[in-house]
Amino acid sequence: MDMSYFICFIFLFNFHSFIVRGSKFSAKEIEKNKLQTYIVRVEQPGVGVLGQSDNLDVGSWHKSFLPLHTASSDTQPRMVYSYKTVISGFAARLTEEEVQAMRTKKGFISAHPQRILRKQTTHTPRFLGLQQELGIWKESNFGKGVIIGVLDGGVLLDHPSFGDEGMPPPPEKWKGKCEFTACNNKIIGGRSFNIDGNMSKGKGVEPPNDEDGHGTHTASTAAGRFVNYADVLGNAKGMAAGMAPLAHLAIYKVCFGEDCAESNILAALDAAIEEGVDVLSLSLGEEGVPFFQDSIAIGGFAAMKNGIFVSCSAGNSGPSNTTLSNEAPWLLTVGASTIDRxxxxxxxxxxxxxxxxxxxxxxxxxxxxxxxxxxxxxxxxxxxxxxxxxxxxxxxxxxxxxxxxxxxxxxxxxxxxxxxxxxxxxxxxxxxxxxxxxxxxxxxxxxxxxxxxxxxxxxxxxxxxxxxxxxxxxxxxxxLGDLSSPSVASFSSRGPSLASPGILKPDIIGPGVNILAAWPFPLDNNINSKSTFNIMSGTSMSCPHLSGIAALLKSSHPTWSPAAIKSAMMTSTDLFNIGGKLIVDETLQPADVFATGAGHVNPSRADKPGLIYDIQPDDYIPYLCGLGYKDEEVGIIAHRSVKCSEKPSIPEGELNYPSFSIKLGPSQTYTRTVTNVGEANSAYEVKVWAPKGVDVIVKPSTLYFTELNQKATYSVTFTRVDSTYKTGEYTQGFIKWVSAKYSVRSPIAVMFE
Structure with a gap:
């Protein structure tokens, strides 16, 4: 019998049976045959997979995993996105049964239904000490030449905050696309990622226009131009400006309504890396999951490997502990604070x-x-x-x-x-x-x-x-002039990290309460006004502040790695409010390190940190192995084959991070390596504010440098000296390296075993 005829006969028989018995199908059986979007991870194609070289068409390799036969009524393409950089895999519309069948194919690693992330929903330049005629704004040329990619809900292109008068053309490296009617020298790229949603609605590609204001607000906070006479209903009057007014913006619309689909986010990260952004800003998040299941962590790792700084919101689930989003150490996790207005x-x-x-x-x-x-x-x-x-x-x-x-x-x-x-x-x-x-x-x-x-x-x-x-x-x-600011917002998510307790998170806090920024709609029924602004609160607002500041540092220090930029921010923070007292939380009591991280961002000091803690992409592999991840799970993040047995793993606390988070028994020793970016001939003496109940010994107690970019390593031994603390209780302190010109501080969080 002709095989194609036989297959066709079987299909028709089964289809007839489905119709006859359809009324008897259980809800579980119906669910198995329901199409939904899956994120599928597969091995990278290589010699022997399709008989070609490593340069074979990745798209063809991904399509080879799709079912050969689909229902004739299914007119929409099954493939949603084929990813190139952020993961080895694709997004596709599949049934549960089709995914089960796919698991038997050579090269398959894993698949899960896509998750839906949520948005984490001016005066701040002055509050942060940014001045037009001096300091980091002037020294970084306001972020000139740096490209910030914003993954959010799109923008209103013709808002004055996105005007391009006096802006240079995009850097030669830029390879982006514009799906607006026309981009300009400020917004140099704009793309919309909603293939799955558009297919279900029968639509084609739509421009990345903002429909609810969130994306316009965050993009202008990061890099909005100077706009005079900004206000909201007559309040907060003044000049509005983003953190990096001369930086370029690349807009990636991944959120539609409240939903930010995982498949869209991965596709946008893929595009942003390919197109040449320098900084990524993601005011998005989900509940914490292991890093190998976290799309932002996975995509952020690929971005970091390509020298791109990734800034993310910590989440709006505070003030309870262990409520963080975006906990991976290669991401900057940003909490929210108040301003003095x-x-x-x-x-x-x-x-x-x-x-x-x-x-x-x-x-x-x-x-x-x-x-x-x-x-x-x-x-x-x-x-x-x-x-x-x-x-x-x-x-x-x-x-x-x-x-x-x-x-x-x-x-x-x-x-x-x-x-x-x-x-x-x-x-x-x-x-x-x-x-x-x-x-x-x-x-x-x-x-x-x-x-x-x-x-x-x-x-x-x-x-x-x-x-x-x-x-x-x-x-x-x-x-203006509230002396209790900055303080930690009650909604700002808190640590410790569940995904990696040995890394102190959040990393830092920045302005996220009552933030004035661009808005696409009039608030006063003045439909003729394009110069509209609104005030919003959330870690969605604090994240782009740090994204813009990262752009300033990238412009001022173009050779610095993402880890170096993060280190500069974290070790130069403020611990005190403008009234000279310790930063407080929503209870008006001093905030702990799980609320503030390293402290409140200070852009000017971050530009001249003295020492930095650098981390190279390969340094994260033994850290990930040390988390107990399987080889294939580490490989999902690293986007390559990994064998943990071939490279000794390290405990979390041994990663060269600018802070310490320690689970302490009797004693524990960790090492750190710093790089001199201050003055060639310099000496740094350590000062220790030991956590209560803990003895802290740093060796050596003085670091000597004779040239720039010279490295020095020190060890820190933590010893428990008070047995009255109960298991699970925390205490905190910090160490600080001090020279004649610089002060480099690292916070310490200790949990007693």
Whole structure:
């Protein structure tokens, strides 16, 4: 019998059986036959695989894993992306059964359904000490010649923050594409990655236009041009600028709505590396997973191997510990801090007490007279207290000031909308206990203020103290010079790292609360205005600050590796706020290293760090083997064949990282190697602030250098000297190398076994 006829007969028989028995199929069987996008990792093609050289068509190799026969009704291509650089593999639309069949093919490594990541959702240059006429801005020429790739939700191309007047053309190395109508010398590339989504909607390639503002905001924070007379509804007036105003931008749209599909992110990273970016900024994240399952970690490793600095948001799941995203040591993990600008809205009670909060919406015509005050949870229902949609029905709030509670997964602005819909005149939004004193300024839909948990408790006490409680809101506008800033935002995710506890994360904190940056839509119904700005908060905002600062350092020090740039940032940070006290968290208590990492970024000091801790790509292999990963798992990250047995593994703490995170029994010794980038003839003396309960000995105690780029190695021995600490308790300190000109600090976190 002709084989093709036989196969066809079998197929038709099975198809007929499927129709006849379809109603009897279980949900599990239906799920097995459902198409979904998988990330498939395979071995790299080589001699003997297809009988060709290593230069064979990678796309053909990837297609060889796809099923030969698919349903005739399936008109959409199965292949979504064929990756070249970030991983050896592809994204394809497959059924669970097809993936199971694929596992038997030679060269197959692994496959998983793609994950969906989420976005981690001006005055800051001055707050960070950036000045046009001196310092790192001038010395780096404002980031001139550096290309920052932003993976986000696209941009509004014709916003003034992205104008190219006076900008040089793209560097000769640039090989990027433009899917906008036309790019310019500021935005030199723009691409949209949504093949899977476009196929399902029957669409072709769409330009990377911003649909919700997040991408425009982050891109302009990293590298927006100087724009005079920026403000948001009349507040925060001044000149807006990104961290690297003369850097070029390459836009990679990977987020559509709230979803940032893993397949899109890998494709964009693949393109960015190929096209020649210098810095990558990803205000995206997911719950922590092992690095060999983490697309940003895998793609970031490929970028790092190609000399590209990768800056990522730490996540918005704080203040609980072990809530980080983007934990890999070759990524910069950025937490969020406040700045010294407040947009003040004061809740004034009938007893004369006043509590400062914040709101961007500051109406001039809101009466200062006292109005009746009510608590949204007066009916005893928690859902009413949270002011969710429809929860105020049956509660008389008309013409009154309504006290609502933060949380419940309900957006702050949405709570105000519910109050407004119910007829309320104004809203006081109080924090939950976990948010403490961290508040945000929002573009509320009615007169409102966001106050601390402590203030909320006092307002509740006042409500219970009188039969006729009253309140109003006084709008005081923009106030600068808050001495408690920077402080750690309550939402900023905290360490220790779950994926690699021996690496201290986050690495650093930077401005991420009430950040003014470009916005694609008018907030005041002025549809003719293109010079629109908005204020947002999140580690999505802190990440591009550090991306832009990395671009400045890359411009100022073009030969520095990504690890050197990270080291310069981390060892030069601030530990104190502008009032001269230790940086605090949402409780107003000193923040620990799992909230701050090395500390708050100081761009000017990062430009002249004195010493750096460098790491080469191959140095990560013994570290990854030391995590207990299998050869193939390390190979997924390294994008090459790895045999851990052939190269001794190292414990996490032995990686040449600019910080220490130690699980301490009786004693532990680690070594570090520093490179002199300060002055040729110099000496550095060590100063130790030992963690409580730990003795710290550094040998040698002085490092001598006679030339630039000279290396020196030292050892640090940590010994437990206090047995009263319980297993799992943490303590912290730091060591600092000090010369006549430079100070190089490394934080220490110790967990007792």
């Amino acid at each position: 407040k947009i003040v809205a004061t809740a004034k009670l009938g007893n004369g007490e006043e509590f400062d909060g914040e709101s961007i919406f500051q109406p001039n015509d809101f009466p200062s007279k006292l109005l009746q005050l009510v608590y949204a949870g007066m009916n005893g229902k928690q859902e009413s207290a949270l002011c969710g949609e429809g929860t105020l029905k049956g509660i008389d709030v008309k013409g009154k000031v309504v006290l609502c509670e933060r949380g419940g997964g309900i957006a702050r602005i949405a709570k105000g909308q519910e109050v407004k819909n119910a007829g309320g005149a104004a809203m006081i939004l109080m924090n939950q206990e976990t948010d403490g004193f961290s508040v945000s300024a929002d573009v509320h839909v009615l007169p409102a203020t966001h106050v601390s948990y402590a203030a909320g408790l006092k307002i509740k006490a006042y409500l219970n103290s009188t039969a006729a409680p009253t309140a109003t809101i006084l709008f005081r506008g923009t106030v």
